[in-house]
Structure formats: structure tokens, C-alpha cells
Amino acid sequence: MQEQPAENRRPDNGSVRSAADRRGGTGLLCREHAVDIHSHTVYGVDDGSGTLEEAVELLRLDREEGMDVVFSTPHFGIENGYAPDARLVASRFSQLEERAADAAPGVRLYLGTEWYCAENIVDRIRRHEAWPMHATDYYLVEFLEYQEMSEPAETMIRRLSAMRKAGYHPILAHPERYRAAQEDWTLIRRLHDDLGVLMQVNAYDICLNTKARTRDLAQWMAEERLIAFIGSDMHGLPPKRTPRMREGIQWLYGHTDPAYADGVVRRNAEKYLGVEPLPAARSLDGSLPSPGR
């Protein structure tokens, strides 16, 4: 395996490790009442679910993973191959809500978009070409993530800066997957600290992804408290990406502190994205997690 550049090596953070060890690492399982802010569950508008039935099944599976709330965030950006009409998206989202009430009870749905963060992203937002996250000023945005098509750090900084200057709040989708971030982890800190970009990590990437460069970056972001939200980024039934949330959530509770993990798993979605308050999660033994536990 290629060795990480020196600046990317994980700091020897004894307090994080020992806290996890004290709790037995995986002893807590506070996975219910969680919010998945990233899914491709509006059918037939991108490379996500192809039918209403498939979308409903995804929601049912996500519910089994402990999700109370799911954001439907179809791709939008012709560069990524998808530019669905916003009204079509809204009408299919309504269909999904209607069906999910019976077929996936217990799941609340919110509408958003995964915008491709194009050079003219601000103009696209101003033209209301797609939806923000549940009628807020927060926008889930992505860059190209394939090795041969990935975008350099300067491009990411320039476009995210333009959004912030225009008064919009970007949420960066799965930063752990971008080559520029994997090659220099400090890019994430710059975007977070200097630009106020909030980060959404795919829960799967935290401990299930077999690519070490992706998993290591996701875990470092958690240890450095740089993650604001988690998502499944579920696309469909196999062989597409299905929701895998519980292991990542369990890792967060085992390796960070309960207050931070609660924020990532649900409270930040209430704070920033207009999600109605959710009950506190309980761990397997029925106790409520408390700061300092």
C-alpha cells in the first residue's frame, strides 16, 4: 500500500484511544433515532433507485439500520450526467412520501439535492434549478471523485468560497472520497475552519470501506471532530449501494464522545436542516449516553 504523506499521518491521540478502550470500543450501540442526510431515493431521475418499489425498499432497509429521518438527495449537475427537472423531482418525492407512510413506517422524509459543485453553482442555485436541503440555506454539494476525473484542491476551494460569499452554506458530500483530500488531509481542515464548510461522511466509509485511504481519512475526520453529518448515499438494491449505517455509527460512539456522536448522528440535522427534534438514543443496555461517560 502506498504510504501516506507525512502530513496525513494520524496524530498519536492517546485520549481518543484510551476513551474508546475504557468503553470497550464497541460497547455502545446508540444507533436509533438517526438522520441519513444523503440518499438516492427519488426514483428514475439519476443513477439511484429505478422504481418506486426499489426506493421504498431502500427506506425500509435504512429504517432497519436505525434511521428515523432520510433526506432524498438526487444528483443534479449536467457534468455528472443528471439534470432532472425540479418539479418532476418534487412530484416523485411526494409519491415516495405517500407510499413510505405504509410501506416504511417510522421514516420521515425530507427533500434535498446532491448538487455537482460546478463553476457556476451560485447561478444554478439562484435560478432554483434544484432543491436546497429542506428549504434551508444549506446545500449538499459534490465534486468528481474518480481518479482520472478528480478535481484539484484549488478548484474545490474556489467554488465553495463562491457559495459562502453568496450567502449559501455548503455541505460537502463524502469528502473522504476525493483524491485531493486523500492526498492532503489539511484540505479538509482548511475548508472546515477557514470557509465554514460542513462535512457529510458516508457511514459506510468509517469502518467498512476496504480502501484504507478512504477509511483512514473518515476516521481521522471523526477524531478531529470535522464531521457534521452522516449519510448512506444509498443508490439501490444490490449490486448498487445499499444503506450500511450501524457499524459507522457504532464506531463514532466507540471512538469519540457521546455529545459529538449525537451531533453527527442527529442533533446537527435538527440544528441546521430543520429536522424536527428526535428522541435521545439509548445504548444496548437501555441507558442514555451522557457526556463524559
Ligand SMILES: [Fe+2]
Ligand atoms: Fe450521492
